[in-house]
Amino acid sequence: MCTVIVRVPERADEAVRLIAVRDEDPTRSWEPLGTWWPEAYPDTVGVRDNRAGGAWLAADLAAHRLAVVLNRADLSDRGDDEVTTRGHLALEAAAGRPPAAEPTTRGFNLVEVTPGTVRVVSWDGRQRREQTLAPGIHMVAHDEVDDPATPRIAAWLDRFRDAGPSADARDWFDAWLDVLDASAALAPQDDRAIVRDNRPFGYPTQSLLLCLASVDRDGVDVRYGEFDEPGHWQRAAVGQVTAASTPR
Template identity: 45%
Template sequence: MCTAVIEVPEDSSASVRLLAVRDEHPARAWDVPGAWWPELPDVVGVRDRVAGGAWLAANKATGTIALLLNRAEPTSVALPQGPNQVASRGMLVLDEVIGRGVGESPRTANFNLVSISGQRASVTSFDGQTIRRIELEPGVHMIAHHDVDDAVRTPRIAMWLPEFRALAGLPERLWRERWVEQLAKSAQLSADDDRAIIRDNRVHGYDTLSLLYCLVESAGNASSASRASSVNDVNDANDTTRGTNSGSSLQIDTAVFARPGHWQTPAFESLRT
């Protein structure tokens, strides 16, 4: 199951920060962040080629960001069949970033949907029967396949949320580098350890492994100069980030694992608008 770390700033002039790790079947086709939806010219994201939706997407015009995490539940809920069969959860991500939102009775399997707009972040959860929406308070939060900050049911949150919270409020020039260092530290665990963030979920009953991760920030009111400094520092630290430094309002840095479920020194592809 996927993992996300979200920092909602105390300072209303700062930006929400997002680290998203994608767990998926390695054979399921997908595309790195790009403008894959001609009917939605302002939308960029990680596309699921199979169903046409997105795992993560952003609206260049509004700065809205959305991320989809599958949700586990202890009981199975019957899904729609026939002409009203279950819809792809990836379409919820696209709906969210264009302002359509999630209806009260989605025809999908269970999910957690992270939505970021300006200096605010929220999570919409669906357990197959009930929709719940919560606004995230300022601070660092973590979510996977249960609830936000659910350290009781999610061992990786119990272990790593305090570590990420210790990194709260880092300056623009440092946060990406420090968060990646923390992610690398977590990868010292075996990928099949339930405390791991970089994962091999097969031993836990899911045929998925960690394929990639993204660092995302939509600038809000943050200064272009600060963002430019941050980008340059990450480039200098890794010497692998590609793209031009445009002082953009939206930045998505993506690193793909050459071997699913195995950590490697990050080689970032950057999308900036």
Template identity: 45%
Template sequence: MCTVVVRVDPRSAWPVTMLAMRDESPSRPWDPPAAWWPDRDPSVRGVRDREAGGAWLAASDERGLAVVLNRWEDVPSADGTWTTRGVLPIDAVADGELPGHDGSLPTTRAFNLVRATASGAEVLSWDGSRVRTTELGPGVHMVTHGEPDDPAAPRIGRWLEAFRQVAAPDGPPELAPFDELRAADADASAGADAGDAGDGWGPWFGVLAASAALAPDDPDAILRDTVEPEGHFATLSIVAAAVGPGRTVLQHARLADPGDISGSVELHRA
């Protein structure tokens, strides 16, 4: 399941920065960030799921950023079908529509929707019974397949404090995610803490690089390659992003080998 790390600072010129790792079936086709939905809003760009047509992550300069993560609860369906969760980031960024805004319940499987604007960040959670909103106050937060910042959750219990203990990025990523990771690896090999490669993202990528020492099927691993009850899931890409007034910046890296940061990558800036 996906992992998102969020830093919120309302006083900053870039109030929200985010590091997001996408976990999905390696056999499910998808496209890197681009303006895939011109019929909804030509300014919206995001990571498109080719199979269902929705987005894992969507962004625009005007409305910020939204990313959807699967939750663990089993949501029943009367006819055995569900609306794709990929509509949620697009609705949030293209129209400003959030799940439950009109009083209706979602027709999707369970999810966490992380929503970031220049005003701050929040998580909208659907567990099959109701939609709940958790405001992410100033500081650093972590979201996976359960409650935000839950220390009992794998990955969060192992890594949230590590992210909180290092300097958080307070502006847009200038380097691609794997440039950051390679710099962090080089620092670690030299016996040094992860330094700042110039854009403030080095410390967070240092924590991410340290997490890669775990086996990709370890429950605490952030970079994953594992078989779950629902199927084979692996980390397919990494996004570093910053949201400010009237501007959202993304750096995206697609892993050639799912779950493995040592191989080749495909880089995109959006």
């Protein structure tokens, strides 16, 4: 039940801006932003899942591509022995290889970012769909893009849109962090919350970290910060980030 907020620019020479909040079981081990796949993906940095070896978010710094995968309900009747991990999706997309026509994984929303463009590939176990997002600010969670039936999107999408940021803002993420500050007034168990504790909804996941990213023709800039306490917003995590950028 992760959340992505993304700004698609009006012009191709402007940067795509993105904030991604990761929800995962705190007991499931991961590695922070780093170069964890030097042989298979030598130019890629990402947040590595230690159980499956894949990535939640990955960026190919040389190719100027970034991808992040969000879980989505799977409507198929496939057993666990009939599916593969979603962990390869972000790595493959960052390498320029989108998901197959009939993915072998459970359901997902995959956000693919290239300079000036954002595409979302969705798979529910039965149907694969893709859409290129129009210029503007969008939210993606566990269902449709900008879905008004998703409480956190209904509660906060207009606030993110009103906040900006402008295309050339140096600290572009500050306006969005202000919205996240406001959202933290809600309890993490509130279905409208962005930084979340999903256990009341039957999932062991809590919000653990966030990444901030810019992608343009000059390269990729990714910043990573962890929350000290799962499920609780901590703006200071942004000041303790690990960063990776395409050399300028």
